[in-house]
Amino acid sequence: MGMTITEKILAAHAGKATVEPGELIRAKLDLVLANDVTAPVSIKELEKINLEQVFDKDKVVLVQDHFVPAKDIKSAEQSKVVRDFARKFDITNHFDVGEMGIEHCLLPEKGLVTPGDVVIGADSHTCTYGALGAFATGVGSTDLAAGIALGEAWFKVPESIKFEYDGKLPEDVTGKDLILHTIGDIGVDGALYQSMEFTGSAIDELSMDGRMTMANMAIEAGGKNGIIAADQKTIAYVEERTNKPYKVYQSDEDAKYNRVIKYDVEKLEPVVAFPHLPENTRPVSEAGHVELDQVVIGSCTNGRIEDLRVAAKIMQGKKVHKNVRCIIFPGTQAIVKQAMKEGLIEIFIDAGCAVSTPTCGPCLGGHMGILAKGERSLATTNRNFVGRMGHPESEVYLCGPNVAAASAIAGRIVHPREVE
Amino acid sequence: MEFTGRVWKFGKDIDTDAIIPARYMNTSVPEELAKHCMEDADPTFPQKVQNGDIIVADKNFGCGSSREHAPICIRAAGVSCVIAKSFARIFFRNAINIGLPIFECPEAVDGIREGDVIQVNADSGVIFNMTTGQTYTAKALDASMQEIIRNGGLMEYVKTRLSEAKA
Numbered sequence: 294m295g296m297t298i299t300e301k302i303l304a305a306h307a308g309k310a311t312v313e314p315g316e317l318i319r320a321k322l323d324l325v326l327a328n329d330v331t332a333p334v335s336i337k338e339l340e341k342i343n344l345e346q347v348f349d350k351d352k353v354v355l356v357q358d359h360f361v362p363a364k365d366i367k368s369a370e371q372s373k374v375v376r377d378f379a380r381k382f383d384i385t386n387h388f389d390v391g392e393m394g395i396e397h398c399l400l401p402e403k404g405l406v407t408p409g410d411v412v413i414g415a416d417s418h419t420c421t422y423g424a425l426g427a428f429a430t431g432v433g434s435t436d437l438a439a440g441i442a443l444g445e446a447w448f449k450v451p452e453s454i455k456f457e458y459d460g461k462l463p464e465d466v467t468g469k470d471l472i473l474h475t476i477g478d479i480g481v482d483g484a485l486y487q488s489m490e491f492t493g494s495a496i497d498e499l500s501m502d503g504r505m506t507m508a509n510m511a512i513e514a515g516g517k518n519g520i521i522a523a524d525q526k527t528i529a530y531v532e533e534r535t536n537k538p539y540k541v542y543q544s545d546e547d548a549k550y551n552r553v554i555k556y557d558v559e560k561l562e563p564v565v566a567f568p569h570l571p572e573n574t575r576p577v578s579e580a581g582h583v584e585l586d587q588v589v590i591g592s593c594t595n596g597r598i599e600d601l602r603v604a605a606k607i608m609q610g611k612k613v614h615k616n617v618r619c620i621i622f623p624g625t626q627a628i629v630k631q632a633m634k635e636g637l638i639e640i641f642i643d644a645g646c647a648v649s650t651p652t653c654g655p656c657l658g659g660h661m662g663i664l665a666k667g668e669r670s671l672a673t674t675n676r677n678f679v680g681r682m683g684h685p686e687s688e689v690y691l692c693g694p695n696v697a698a699a700s701a702i703a704g705r706i707v708h709p710r711e712v713e
Numbered sequence: 714m715e716f717t718g719r720v721w722k723f724g725k726d727i728d729t730d731a732i733i734p735a736r737y738m739n740t741s742v743p744e745e746l747a748k749h750c751m752e753d754a755d756p757t758f759p760q761k762v763q764n765g766d767i768i769v770a771d772k773n774f775g776c777g778s779s780r781e782h783a784p785i786c787i788r789a790a791g792v793s794c795v796i797a798k799s800f801a802r803i804f805f806r807n808a809i810n811i812g813l814p815i816f817e818c819p820e821a822v823d824g825i826r827e828g829d830v831i832q833v834n835a836d837s838g839v840i841f842n843m844t845t846g847q848t849y850t851a852k853a854l855d856a857s858m859q860e861i862i863r864n865g866g867l868m869e870y871v872k873t874r875l876s877e878a879k880a
Contacts, residue, residue, distance in 0.1 A: 680731070
């Protein structure tokens with residue numbers, strides 16, 4: 294019996310020839326990641342056991358991205374715990390203010406993740422790296438602490454669901470629309486404990502940025518990981534960034550799937566997820582009249598250069614609606630620089646947007662764009678739970694960068710063609 | 714291990730932002746987090762909950778973020794265990810790792826009402842509703858999960874491994 298890409302990667306890291314869904318394995322880790330919110334909890338656990346050294350100082354990544362530059366004293370103290378730990382253990386990849394970016398934009402950009410890797414991160418969107426053909430999954434701080442100490446983690450090998458996206462992508466349909474449509478179809482626990490394998494001609498066509506958007510949101514369907522087998526695009530992306538050796542895995546023809554779900558992408562249009570779950574999706578043409586107070590473009594889901602290009606193209610020469618606050622959050626410093634070079638930042642500022650330093654900030658209601666009671670935001674982020682972006686009686690709608698940019702101009706949720 | 718407590722019921726897809734909103738995550742002190750436990754699902758919960766109480770929820774409890782602050786704040790609020798139809802994956806691992814007992818039992822969730830007093834035997838998974846007299850049996854945990862709990866959490870296991878490596 295053949296194996297899926299996820300099974301092959303896990304087997305290789307467990308020192309086994311084969312694994313089967315349901316099997317418990319102990320896998321070697323290629324990278325472990327935590328941020329300024331989750332690392333302090335891990336560090337507290339590691340202090341309790343008097344950790345003398347981390348398993349590999351080059352393979353522990355700490356990113357200060359959630360509440361930095363520090364939003365208040367408590368956040369500053371959390372960041373300091375991480376900073377002190379990074380210095381004490383001489384952590385190679387500690388990214389602080391000035392260098393930091395939103396972790397899931399930053400790690401691939403820095404060449405820290407390669408195909409075939411096993412990565413755990415104390416952040417649920419760690420599944421983003423599946424877009425590079427790696428097995429990557431979110432864990433809590435205690436699992437992460439164990440990973441930092443031992444360089445290993447326990448996994449139950451997941452069953453896989455194969456998603457096939459066939460046809461040619463309509464011009465205004467993005468990776469975000471594909472994944473929102475999928476979550477709307479299978480539900481927020483539709484892939485609970487399972488691996489989501491994304492395949493098909495539309496996935497081949499997607500850029501690395503678009504693929505990362507898709508893998509990023511596997512967790513919103515309850516998935517253990519999202520994964521896209523590496524192809525020439527992946528290899529070109531990785532080779533540009535690292536000399537690290539890596540191995541490319543593909544699913545076997547006769548691999549076993551829990552189910553196979555097929556979509557004809559030519560029938561799709563941009564999608565919006567209504568409050569308060571990512572599964573509450575509707576085609577944007579059926580959104581009705583939804584007026585907006587804020588539009589957020591950025592995050593680990595859609596804060597990459599391609600997303601900014603898409604948004605800027607729509608905003609060029611136009612003005613953000615007078616009732617809307619539009620905030621742009623590029624994912625990393627390199628993305629900011631590239632956006633400056635291409636004139637995108639100028640387009641945003643001329644349109645009346647605020648452009649922020651990279652941070653997770655508003656996506657999780659941390660800082661830099663919190664909603665008041667009764668306010669409504671459209672966002673290219675990943676969650677629209679109750680109170681996610683601020684007051685428990687505020688609302689978040691999710692969409693791709695084109696719908697967000699067009700809607701910021703219109704002052705209400707619209708199809709991008711409405712502002713052309 | 715046996716728990717007896719009063720039940721607070723919650724619906725499906727209770728996410729980690731409802732369990733502990735990120736606006737309070739500028740600290741990881743359990744007692745601080747407990748003051749806001751379940752606040753965005755039920756703003757009065759932190760005031761109402763008493764030591765030993767039990768949360769009973771529908772499917773996919775703890776979906777969303779990986780924040781361990783979620784099971785930490787539930788435990789710090791005094792909740793003895795959580796019963797749900799199903800748990801989101803990361804919440805499930807986190808609860809086991811920090812030693813918050815959790816049980817999957819759809820029949821119990823359907824049969825138990827808010828305010829009922831129930832008794833949960835962590836070893837056998839038997840849930841007895843003292844208010845109605847009904848009994849349910851939760852799905853048994855994997856052996857490796859039980860081992861982590863028996864060892865007093867995942868970090869105890871790590872400690873053992875590190876001292877073995879040294880020896």
